[in-house]
Amino acid sequence: MVSIRRATVDDLLAMQETNLNCLPENYQMKYYMFHSISWSQLSFVAQDHKGRIVGYVLAKMEEDGEPHGHITSLAVMRSHRKLGIATKLMLQSQKAMKETFNASYVSLHVRESNRAALTLYRDRLSYKIEEVEHEYYADGEDAYAMQKDLSEISSDPFDVL
């Protein structure tokens, strides 16, 4: 049974470890603290019954141009996939972006070859591909830069997501 809740500063160390165990794109603790201090409302974690972090979304706001949200990193441990965790993490983060920061849209990058992620973003969450960023990833792979408009998210704090 997995609980999905907002990330607190106490979760940062575990989030870092989950990230290291899931993705090749990693960050030092200071970067996690930077997110936690600047945009504490936007990151969420999935926690199992033993208190382990099995998934997270690390998100921020970008101030260049129109204020918009950005997904820095999203991962769910392989052992806990197909339980809808990633979708739920994303929905919570998107709601918070709109509510606290009045973000008009949210952006993210995804590997061209990542079919599972594309299904999640494009099909389940209605993100659109804006452009291809060539050799975006350190290993040279191209990325889809995707965006989702947040205008349909209501301002009711108790709305079902």
Add this chain to the structure above:
Amino acid sequence: MVVQETLQTRTATLAGKSKNKFRNVFKSYQSKLHKKAVKIANEILVEYPGHADTLAMKALTYNSMGKTEESLKLSKIAVKNNFSSFVAWHVLGIVYRSQSNYHESARCFHVAYTLEPEDLVIMTDLANIQLQLRDFNEYTKLRNKILQSKQSNQGNWLTFAMAAHLSGNYNKAIKILDSLENTGALDSDKVKDYEKSDIIMYKHQIIEETGDYQAAFDGLQSRQEEIVDKLTLYLKYADLHMKLGRFDEAENIFRSLLNRNPENHELHKGLLKSMHIIEGDFSIYNPEVNPEVAQTIVDMYDAFVEKYPRSRTCKLIRLNFSTGDNFKNLLEEYLIPSFTRAVPSTFKSINYLYKGAEKVTLIEEVLKNLEECLNNDNKFPNEELEEPPTSILFLNYFLAQHYNKLGNELAMTYIDKCIEHTPTVVEFFVTKAGIQKALGNFEEASDLMETARNMDLADRYLNAKSTKYLLRADRVEKAREVMSIYTKVVRSDAPLNNIFEMQVVWYEIAEAESYLRLGEIGKALEKLVNVEKHFLQYIDDQFDFHGYSIRKKTIYAYYHTLRFEDEIFGKGEYVKAAEHIVRIYLNIYDDPTIKRKKRTKNNQQNKPVRRGRGNQKNNQKEKENIPEKLLSTKKPLVHATRHLERLVQYAGEKLETHLLAYQVYIRRGKFLLSLRSLNRAAEFGINEEIQNMIQDFKSKVEGELEELDPTVAKIIQSEIANYD
């Protein structure tokens, strides 16, 4: 003619051309034109040899260039050349700070401040160090002064308020924030609504901490429109309602918030508590409640499942509290679609249910029934259609994990069935590896996990799992090789740099544990001390946020970060590493010859590494020296104590902490501390180990009683008599 260095040249006040040059040095430094800054500085030094302020600027530039040794050396000379130069002291403080020597830095900034008490930059630098060192009293005084000199800067108000708060002066902190608001500064267009919202939340956090929950609630409610972080606001309302005994209101809020996120277990727990269905320290994972309570919960959650059909949590809470046939039906309902859809994580999603023999029996009955149905006519109970071949496959996979959890050898039977049926599913090999690991067959487990990894090289999860299993099987070299696939290669001869840079603590500890099993104490210690370095880095990391958080006005989040930092040695894996470290240093103390033990395995496993010509020998030597160096320490107990004190402070609820504490303190002849540790350990129950410790203490203290202070001796004697 060469100018001689004199007291005059060292302390001269520059004028004319030289003054302009000095300004240029500063400008170049600020623009990061380091070479230019040094060049101009050197020109000044020709005319004014040993000029303290110029040397200081040169040192500051070196510091930015990463020339740490030179910069420290030079800035010390600058101070020596002119003890009255606030510039020299300020720079020395900056250099110490960038080397994380906060105490020395504080000392220097303080001198600079005394020499130049109105310089805002010096004051800010000093204040930040004081905060880093948690010197709240001085910090508050200084923040007050900074505010007085520049009231237009909102950040100064916020930091002063926080200083008062951290000093425990809640009412003062609240007043300061009120004063800030009264200036009208927060109503300006420049202040974003989420910044203002954050400050309001922070103020009411302080009010709450005074214990006046009513005031905190009323305050928040009156400012509700201005608070944009609605989730935190309503969670806070619910929390305050509970504290004020207003359970109906709390219940309403929890119910509303469930709309937004029915997967948040804290909301469910809060709801059940507000309705007094559960009390005290309750876990929704623990079904041990009386039958009426269980039924109440099940009925409630029947409604929730209907209301939130996509919520797994609502279904699983209901399942957790169901019993008998109802439990079986609900479990079946939950499992059938998962098997049809071939979801590998099904077991993980419900393994919390395995509590108590009764539940396990029910689960097994359900599984057996499903198995029988599928074997008979390939249909699940109450289903019309025949199942695809994946259904029995994933039922078998579930059964393998089920039996593994119960330590039943059928686990292996079932997983082998799965692999035979469809050997292309990675998860089957991962689970089989887990089964072997549970049986203690680490080599076989590792081989299987390697098989899994090779089936999907693009998945880092498998890479990490396999690395972990390789280390458990003590295949250290292979583990490094596998790990290196994902660690960025910074230098071609050192792919493992990245493990340190990216703070991969789990790996460092796992590798250390492998070395410990292999008898390579020094190598284990090398990895473990890295863990301490990371945690010291985390403490360092907060420093830049002292200024940043104030500029960004995210004071509420920043405050929580400071609190987190205060307890950081109790978080993450530090405790695990520290326990190993203390044990190792105890071993070194007891047997200093440990370093001289021949390391045979080490040489066998070293692969020749590609290096630049001529460097090979040196780097090899360097690599081998760290473990040796650590093992040859003359002060093992000093090191042990440093880690131990953190364990005592942050992991005092663990028996291990007090066992280790006893061992360290008794060797240091600290009888009272040894006794305290003994007492704490005994609280967990007096077993053979504790008995031995008591005897050990008695024998060690016997001869020493006369040497001790009579009061102390008396305390010891009366305490130890308790154990007779």
